[in-house]
Amino acid sequence: MKRTTLSYFLGALLTSIPFSTPFAQAPYSKGLTYDMASKCIAAAHAEAKKNNWFMVTSVVDDGGNLVAVGRMDNAQIASIKISIAKARAANNFRRPTKVFQDRVKDDVSVLGLPGAITSEGGVPIMMDGKIIGAVGSSGGTAQQDGIASKACTDAIGK
Numbered sequence: 001m002k003r004t005t006l007s008y009f010l011g012a013l014l015t016s017i018p019f020s021t022p023f024a025q026a027p028y029s030k031g032l033t034y035d036m037a038s039k040c041i042a043a044a045h046a047e048a049k050k051n052n053w054f055m056v057t058s059v060v061d062d063g064g065n066l067v068a069v070g071r072m073d074n075a076q077i078a079s080i081k082i083s084i085a086k087a088r089a090a091n092n093f094r095r096p097t098k099v100f101q102d103r104v105k106d107d108v109s110v111l112g113l114p115g116a117i118t119s120e121g122g123v124p125i126m127m128d129g130k131i132i133g134a135v136g137s138s139g140g141t142a143q144q145d146g147i148a149s150k151a152c153t154d155a156i157g158k
Helices: 002-016 036-048 080-091 099-105 108-112 142-156
Strands: 056-061 067-073 122-127 130-138
Touching: 002 036, 036 056, 036 067, 036 130, 036 142, 056 142, 067 080, 080 099, 080 122, 080 130, 099 142, 122 142, 130 142
Parallel strands: none
Antiparallel strands: 056 067, 056 130, 122 130
């Protein structure tokens, strides 16, 4: 009986705590926005469509958190997770994933780096000399993925 009374008391107490605090509405720093990510994905997919490729493109913020993902019709399902992994790798290692692709030919220890992707297509997104996120594309060859991601980063600068 005492446990039930305590449960009701704690429940009433928790529901009376206001969820609106000064921090609840505080804006995050200006960096990568959803609109920028959408513009980026549209540019990558326009490049892919022009070349008759079927891509998935993902954009993450500077914390590696997914901001947006777009999957073209007929793009393989596996490319969803691959594109996100490429974007996170490019962001977290602060370099294009092509660097790992090129390096693994001479040094297989790259394969042991947690989160490293050894396939082109992940590219950091820069603004004012700082990384604000990254893009990852998947669905074509490694080179095609890289071209699509470059179209994305070029679009954000415009």
